[in-house]
Amino acid sequence: MRVTTALNRMLKLPGALVKDVAFGGEGVVVTVGLRARRRSACSGCGARGLLIKERREKSWRHLDLGASRCYIECRLRRLYCPGCGDVYEAVPCSPTSRRTRSPPCRIDMSAGYEKAIRAPEGLPNAQVCFDPFHVCQLGGKAADQVRRAEYNRHGRSCTGEGKWIKGTRYSLLKNTANQTPKQLAKLADVVLTNESMYRAFLLLGELLRQTRRRQRARGSAEARDARVCSQEIVAGCKLVGRSSQALAT
Numbered sequence: 001m002r003v004t005t006a007l008n009r010m011l012k013l014p015g016a017l018v019k020d021v022a023f024g025g026e027g028v029v030v031t032v033g034l035r036a037r038r039r040s041a042c043s044g045c046g047a048r049g050l051l052i053k054e055r056r057e058k059s060w061r062h063l064d065l066g067a068s069r070c071y072i073e074c075r076l077r078r079l080y081c082p083g084c085g086d087v088y089e090a091v092p093c094s095p096t097s098r099r100t101r102s103p104p105c106r107i108d109m110s111a112g113y114e115k116a117i118r119a120p121e122g123l124p125n126a127q128v129c130f131d132p133f134h135v136c137q138l139g140g141k142a143a144d145q146v147r148r149a150e151y152n153r154h155g156r157s158c159t160g161e162g163k164w165i166k167g168t169r170y171s172l173l174k175n176t177a178n179q180t181p182k183q184l185a186k187l188a189d190v191v192l193t194n195e196s197m198y199r200a201f202l203l204l205g206e207l208l209r210q211t212r213r214r215q216r217a218r219g220s221a222e223a224r225d226a227r228v229c230s231q232e233i234v235a236g237c238k239l240v241g242r243s244s245q246a247l248a249t
């Protein structure tokens with residue numbers, strides 16, 4: 001029996017065939033080729049149809065073969081994923097494949113938490129989801145920032161319009177279902193007279209709706225959706241933040 005055939009039987013690597021075997025001082029290096037050229041998929045989130053940047057040899061440690069260490073070597077495509085950045089394509093036999101990934105971690109939005117999880121000694125392959133409570137809180141802050149920028153631009157409390165803008169806070173931030181008729185009337189005036197604040201109100205409403213909708217999802221879909229949702233929300237907040245900055249200058 002050829003040694004490659006023997007290793008194919010021993011290793012049983014899903015989706016890959018042993019092409020070559022080398023026995024060196026550090027252990028056994030098994031070069032594999034992927035069986036079928038499937039459409040590339042992100043090893044982080046599974047997104048498909050991504051841009052291929054380059055191809056690179058990649059090796060990772062496999063289970064030991066008796067007393068020898070075993071390394072798998074494979075030529076993989078490097079992809080650009082809008083959600084995960086530069087990543088290798090997903091390979092069923094690699095340790096970063098979705099089957100062996102760590103469970104999703106839900107954290108608050110501080111950079112320190114994410115850094116700790118991403119560290120090599122943490123859970124570098126884990127999906128990070130932001131806690132919806134903090135995401136919504138950030139959205140509310142961003143919308144209020146737009147209102148304050150408008151307040152400053154209209155002469156603050158020295159003018160009638162400034163005073164009026166100051167009083168629109170709850171109309172912009174509070175769930176419309178819980179607003180008093182007076183607050184709703186004020187909101188209608190915002191819609192008609194102030195485009196920036198109206199836009200902030202719409203974005204915030206969309207963020208809250210998306211978060212509530214995704215929170216109702218269950219199981220693994222929940223983790224994936226929460227991740228997508230957090231990206232949408234952060235993008236939305238950046239938009240609101242940008243418009244408030246533009247108004248402030």
Ligand SMILES: [Zn+2]
Pocket residue numbers: 042043044045046047081082083084085087
């Ligand atoms: Zn991805």
